[in-house]
Amino acid sequence: MTGQEPPHDNRGDEGPPPPDTGAGMTAVTYLIAGMLVWGGIGWLVDHYVGTPGIFTGIGSVLGIGLGVYLIVRRLGA
Template sequence: MAEKHPSTGDARPPTAKPTSGGSGAETGYAVIGTLISGMAVWGGAGWLLDQWLDTRVFFPVGIIFGMAVAIYLVVARFGGLPPAAEGSRTSTTQGGRRSRPRTQKGQR
């Protein structure tokens, strides 16, 4: 849905709202919902295929495949660390490697 630009009257696309990280409960419910829906969708597809072909192998394969895909999606979506702020840089050398920790005299 396009918004009217107040000064020129031209239509422009809506601005993207920044997404919040959400609370821990919201994240937990999203993870559990993704895992259950992955098993239900792919298990259901396997069950339908089993009914159609009169076999018993695709239902468990569908559930396992659905769980694997759901775990991948959970890790891809929620597994990363939050982006670091600009001011929190770690000390690195010119080559980009981390500098060695400083020790007291006589220690290695």
């Protein structure tokens, strides 16, 4: 048939990824990083003051709370 084009092959034309790709890993990373950073700061305070892990626990809980805040702020979850 003259003038007809073959069908377009869509297999190689995926386009941009969806906007929420990697959102789960971002959330987990925020939680772990917050806990490690603020827990580490608490550990340093414990080491300096001489307390047996009180500030490490407080820092870890604070880090998780701030991680949740960042998740809600950035990802809108």
